[in-house]
Amino acid sequence: MKENILGVDVCDQTYDQLASHLLSDIENKRKSFIVAINPEKIMKAQEDESLRNLLNAATYQIPDGVGVLIASKLKKGNIKERVTGIDMMMKLCEQAHLHGKKVFLYGAKPGIADEAKAKLEEMYPGIHIVGTLNGYEKDEKVIEETINGSGAEIIFVALGSPTQENWIINHKEKLAPYVYQGVGGSFDVISG
Ligand code: UDP
Structure with missing residues (x-):
């Protein structure tokens, strides 16, 4: 279920519920797009209608921020737990690991996505991280061929907000992955 907070939709599901929806999206070859919502x-x-439309166009708006929980509580809504972008990414990696789904990392400065890949492989031995691309690669042909050639089913996009959300909306129909998550500075955090 979704709740509307000042014009922006937010999902009230938990990590586990979201993870099961996302796995079923992959199984059913449905495109889905996750965006983290915070009070900012x-x-x-x-004031920005195009940003509002962009956020509402996502499949799952996760409540990343205590302020979102407070707003829901004030409206007597159902959002009970915070779902942060980075923890959702970890949950998806755990599921990818358990169910053999292929993951791609796109974004951050050269070298960072590779370091994040190495860290994720340590955390989830055997996970299939089938490719990485730095976020300063802007050649559309290279991006499309690298991602589609990898066979990835889940892609994390770390270009900062709202660049990554615009990128996802504009690319998801022509790219192979089913699940798209905008993760901001998460690769920098994971790579340590
Ligand atoms: N970035 C990128 N390509 C760009 C601009 C930014 O890959 O053209 C990366 C940048 O290196 C950083 C991330 O996007 O890893 C943005 O992180 P930030 O924490 O600023 O994002 P936020 O979570 O605040 O949206």
Whole structure:
């Protein structure tokens, strides 16, 4: 279920519920797009209709931010736990690991996605991280061929917000992965 907070939709599911929806999206070859919602994005979306439409166009808007929980509580809504972008990414990696789904990392400065890949492989031995691309590679042909050639089913996009959300909306129909998550600076955090 979704709740509307000042014009922005937010999902009330837990990590486990979201993970099971996302796995079923892959199994059913449905494209899905996850965006993290925090109070800053909700406030920006008040004046920026295109940002509001972009956030609402995602399949799953996760409540990343205590302020979103408070807003839901004030409205007597159902959002009970915070779902952060980075923890959702970890949950998806865990599921990819358990179910043999292929993962791609796109974004951050050269070398960072490779370091994040190495860290994730340590955390989830045997995980299939089938490719990486730095976020300063802007050649559309290279991007498309690298991602589609990898056979990835899940892609994490770390280009910062709202660049990554715009990128996902504009690319997901022509790319092979089913699940798209915008993860901001998460590769920098994971690579340590
Ligand atoms: N970035 C990128 N390509 C660009 C611009 C930014 O890959 O053209 C990366 C940048 O290196 C950093 C991430 O996007 O890893 C943005 O992180 P930030 O924490 O600023 O994002 P936020 O979570 O605040 O949206």
